[in-house]
Amino acid sequence: MTLDRDALFIGGAWAKPATDAVLEVVSPHSEEVVARVPEGSAADIDAAVAAARRAFDEGPWPRMSPAERIDVVQNLSGLYAARLEEMATVISTEMGSPISFASLAQAPAPWMQIEAFLAIAREFPWESIRPGALGPEVMVRHEPVGVVAAIPPWNVPQFTVISKLVPALLAGCTVVVKPAPESPLDCYVLAEILGEAGVPEGVVSIVAGGREVGEHLVRHPGVDKVAFTGSTAAGRRIGAICGEQLKRVSLELGGKSAAIVLDDADVAATIEGLKFIGLMNSGQACVAQTRVLVSRAMHDDFATALAEAVAAMKVGDPLDPASEIGPMVARRQQERVEGYIGIGQQEGAKLLTGGPGRPDGLDRGWYVRPTVFAAVDNRMRIAQEEIFGPVLSVIPYDDVDDAVRIANDSAYGLAGTVWTTDQDAGVDVARRVRTGTFGVNTYTMDFAAPFGGYKESGVGREFGPEGLAQYTELKSVYLASPEM
Template sequence: MGNRDLQFYIDGAWVDPVTPRRFDVIDPATDQAFAQISMGSATDVDLAVAAATRAFASFSRSSRADRIALLHRIAAEYRKRQDDLARAVSREMGAPIWFAQERHVVMGLSHIEKMAEILSWFPFEDPRGASMVTKEAIGVAALITPWNWPLNQVTCKVAPAIGAGCTMILKPAEQSPLSAIIFAEIMEAAGTPPGVFNLVNGDGASVGAALSRHPGVDMVSFTGSTHAGIQVAKAAADTVKRVHQELGGKSANILLPDVDLEDAVTKGVAGCYLNSGQSCVAPSRMFVHRDQYDEALRHAKTAAESYVVGMQDDAATRLGPVASRMQYDKIQGLIESGIAEGARLIAGGPGRPEGRDAGCFVRPTIFADVTPEMRIAREEIFGPVLSILPYDDVDSVIDEANATVYGLAAYVQSKDLALARNVAGRMRAGNIYINYPPVSADMPFGGFKQSGNGRECAEFGLEEFLEIKGIRGYGIVENQ
């Protein structure tokens, strides 16, 4: 990486931090630093907010066609940097290089392309007789993004902010900042007007808190843990700004008795282990009918033991390291709690996989005999750890699946589509997946309960960055 790692992008220029303070970026496969970034302060935030405020006056009035053209230029520059982005993501948060290329980078691009498409038809004006309802940019937006899907979360916030006509300050997770720095270079190369997009690196206690409480920020879009989201909301409350949150999850995966059990269990394990288990929608609680429970455990054990855990650049690797030492320690603590509370290990367990003496590598783990009160059944683990629970009938499993403070996602597997739809309709979650459908950028993403508020992706994400204005008498001309 270059000198820009130590700079911020503010008002269309790369600038040094007001107060120099460096932070090591760690490769989780080695636990060694491989780059350094600068950490920002409230003063850097002030400069970025001032730039965004100046730019808002003109950018908020830009034409639909101009914003579509800008999104197309961003997408074109993004494609040129796909290899750079994949290498950055792989190194900074541990994704295997093939997975960074095929999923992380591709998903990021999909949000930009989808937003350009949506802008071609989105109704910003709604005439109602002699009145008009308009949807206009809310203002300066603070975008605070996580380390687990860095490009996906950056683009599913930046793209709708651009589409709405908002200006913005991005604060990526300090653990995965390098892909965001490359993204800032993409925004610059695309000819984004100065001040429309700004990047300030830093941690939550400094830059995140300063953005959340800043009187010049009109909206905070935050993705991260529920605990951190509560802190953002509290900091934002004094200025009554809009707070949009995508938070934690503990998603249920209900396998109804008519499924092809081996296929459903194998896919369920794959869903839980996706991105080394570091997904807020991970189906980490698998519910299997009691009559099929022992067979399901056999299939789950076989599936878990097929996963190759290894270095990011090894083509055979299916699971890289988890993103940080802190995350590794948290996962190990929860695995130990499962054993202590009486759950039965079917696969994996504490410690690193065989042959891995260093790095944040986690053994692909399956627990049986899990009860709802256990920590592994209640808390978001964010690692390759699956709990399998038995159920007796559909009504009881729906109640148990819904018995969580979270409500981000739920999964239903069945050959009976009518039954699957009925179960989906009874789930208290914002995203329901029936029979492992393909990934799509045109569906809303967000949760119920402590999984957050608001929605991202497609026109649903665009709406979050818009304010509604009612103009009465719009079509009335008074007699002179």
């Protein structure tokens, strides 16, 4: 079965692209082209925004009741659930996520998001009455923000598309999705699902393309809000453009999260947890806990045990269910990660496992060796800059206050964990670390709760009622009684 496509999904229908430009999707494992799809142009974006604008300004979708929109999204949920295995395989093929992770998170988690947003939407205060401070009652309405530009990254493409698309749809918005050029194929599956679900004409368009196409979409005067997940550098650019235009924006950006291991932690359970939250998706995750903070008394033994566990992880073909670490998404990412490994060595960190060079037995593919550094100073670049690959840094601390200080000594504030047998002590640490999400002996994203970051990790929140509210404008209607 070929993965090639020759059309774009514009306004809910398949359309001929404006140019003959093509995106070649290259397997990170084989380095061979696995699909060719149209590369969207500015003209295609213009057509998509025009369709979204008409559907919002004139069409039925924003004027439906929330219950009617919920019914359509419920159809979407059922159709999505039927294609989870296909979605997982497509994502593994296009960007190299291990199929074990893709089957656990890349495909099922977006469907879980849909279900969570449906439950939230059923209870959401779309319209409520409150007493007025000056006498008359006040009606407070949540109205759709308008045309939304949704821009996901390549690392968790469906996870980040659904976190924007579904709350926007439930709120009554229309949406133009611009997938990353490395990972356009999963959105073709999504487009087919949308076409079957009963989403009205014009409400959703999907146009894959590169940075210039993305900036054209962000700048487009027909767009009311931009929702972006990606690098902090790109987020700064998008935020600046939206600021100039006073356009609504939400940004989910980078991270350099810390896992704080207290002296009473269960070492074996902690290391198992850190293997997942530090190296999930081959380390290509914004929430990855890549700074491991351990007391000086525990540092050497813990770092050695962690390195042994990481060294035992299977690196290989992402479609092999036994693979725990897959390739980087592109050659440039492989080179970037290897560059940071070299920086760590130059900075004087102690290399315990991994290091530069291709993993044994892999003569092709954009693989890097899973790497653990010990005796890392938090001022080193490998502790301050987002590497986005399978590289962990073990950092010693003096006491709990020092651990919290080190955790907070970062430009980012997205995620974090603490590992301890004393839950009260763990919660105390959680209250002190300045991040948008934090786990005690675990880390997960609960779709009923807001997700996002402090500092350079972003602006706004996804998930929960707070995430749904990001796609609404608030209107106050002052109600005077007729006799007044």
